[in-house]
Amino acid sequence: MMIRLLFISLTLATALTAQPVCATPLYxxxxxxxxxxxxxxxxxxxxxxxxxxxxxxxxxxxxxxxxxxxxxxxxxxxxxxxxxxxxxxxxxxxxxxxxxxxxxxxxxxxxxxxxNQLPRWGRERSAVLLWMAIEDEAGARFVESPHLEYLVLEHARRVGLDVIRPLSDALDLAEVTLADVRGGFLGSAEASAQRYGASVIAMLDLRRRGDDDDAVLWNARWRWRVEGQDAGLDRSGEDVEALIRAGLQRLSSQLAGRYGVLDTDGAPTRWLIGVDGIVDEVQYAEVLRHLDNLSVVENVRVVSAVEREVVFEVLARGERIERYLTMGGLLVPRQGRTGNRLDFRLAR
Incomplete structure (x- = not known):
């Protein structure tokens, strides 16, 4: 298998083209x-x-x-x-x-x-599964408004977020209830996030306050989960669009702070990345494409391939390469860092 994989690495290195992680053209x-x-x-x-x-x-x-x-x-x-x-x-x-x-x-x-020493958040943009609920004079329900759907997708495009809206079919609704979204219970959406291929779960609860004699005021309660860490934003105002924009901007800022890289003039760091559980050419190609797609990675080559484990040499910038490697859930850490060696297993 080692000889076969090494041969494939030579052909795929030129045949495969990187597929952008983010659907929004960043530039x-x-x-x-x-x-x-x-x-x-x-x-x-x-x-x-x-x-x-x-x-x-x-x-x-x-x-x-x-x-x-x-x-x-x-x-x-x-x-x-x-x-x-x-x-x-x-x-x-x-x-x-x-x-x-x-x-x-x-x-x-x-x-x-x-x-200007500003960090740059590149192509590594995890898909965000966004659940939305609204309460107004018609009662509480899941958001189905074409206007609100448009505002979410438009402002997601502007800030560079790949937002996925659930179909709200029978399978979705068996797992995530209206009360879950209104309460911000992010754990209820873990299974649906896996089905939709999203690494980030977000929930937005919009509630209208005021009556016909008063100015309409909206309360927006944003909650999201990024790699097991929960955060959110509570905001009130008369303009629903501004509340949607504020939440998406805050989420984008948090992700940029986590994945942004400060480019320097120094040489890239050499890493050895071991991946266990690769059993065929399709899985090998998937891992290679994942590594080659990362904006912090400058070069990838195969060092060895023994049975189910392939070791890659990766030249990359930045000190937090683990965060990039685990994005998308393809690679799962096996053990901690040993010098410049990192070991993972294929998640599927």
């Missing part, structure tokens, strides 16, 4: 515009969106903080185009909105972040 900003072709201010707004998505910093403007202006756009912008997007109104109607889509040059943006 593309998209802003609504009132007229063609879009101004320098519109392009700078798109740049702000990209910089916030990569760093997890949503308070204030990084464009302003870094002193960037229209004169910097020629170096940063790779391409731009106009696009019409469907926007769902509060009434549930669909309207077309003109937007400017700007793609920025990845190496130049990364160098900008490195030069």
């Amino acid at each position: 593309v900003g998209e802003v609504a515009i009132e007229r063609q072709p879009g101004s320098a201010g519109d392009r700078l707004a798109a740049l702000d969106q990209v910089l916030a998505r990569l760093t997890g910093r949503f308070e204030g403007s990084l464009v302003r903080e870094l002193g960037l202006g229209p004169e910097d756009l020629d170096e940063l912008v790779l391409s731009q185009q106009l696009a019409e997007r469907s926007v769902v109104t509060p009434s549930g109607e669909s309207e077309e909105e003109l937007r400017l889509e700007v793609e920025f040059d990845e190496p130049t943006i990364n160098e900008l972040l490195r030069r």
Whole structure:
């Protein structure tokens, strides 16, 4: 098997192309515009969106903080185009909105972040399974509003989160009840998260306060679980969209703080990654693709393959490589770090 695997490693190294972990193009900003072709201010707004998505910093403007202006756009912008997007109104109607889509040059943006000592959160973006409940004059129920669904997916795109909404079929509802979501009982959704391929569980409980004679006030209770650690955000306000945006931004900031890497000028670190439980070419290809996809990894090669264990040599930047290797649940740690050697087993 060792000879066979080593042969496959040579062919797959050139035949396999990395599949992005995040569905959102990280270096593309998209802003609504009132007229063609879009101004320098519109392009700078798109740049702000990209910089916030990569760093997890949503308070204030990084464009302003870094002193960037229209004169910097020629170096940063790779391409731009106009696009019409469907926007769902509060009434549930669909309207077309003109937007400017700007793609920025990845190496130049990364160098900008490195030069200003800002962390960069790359492609490693775990899918988020989001359960939502709402209580208003019609009572308490799971969210089925097209407008709210649109707001969630739109703001998830802006902050770079891959949000999955459950189908709420019989299997889902047998495991997760309305009371679970309203109470923020994240453990009830563990099984459904596995089915949907999500590593992060989130719940949002929206409750309307006030009557016809008073201003409508909404209470939003966000709860999420990232690698066994629970956190959340409680916020109130009149604007539901602002409450959704605030929760998704906070979750994105937490993930960026966990997985962001500060690029340095130093040489990458050499790691030996042992993976046990690989029994065929398909599993081998899956592990290789997983390692090669990580944005902190610069190079991967096979060192040895004996029976069910394959040892990879990985050149990577950053000191928290374990967090990246275990993302997605493909690899499970077998034991602690021994020098620069890490051992895992294949989860499936």
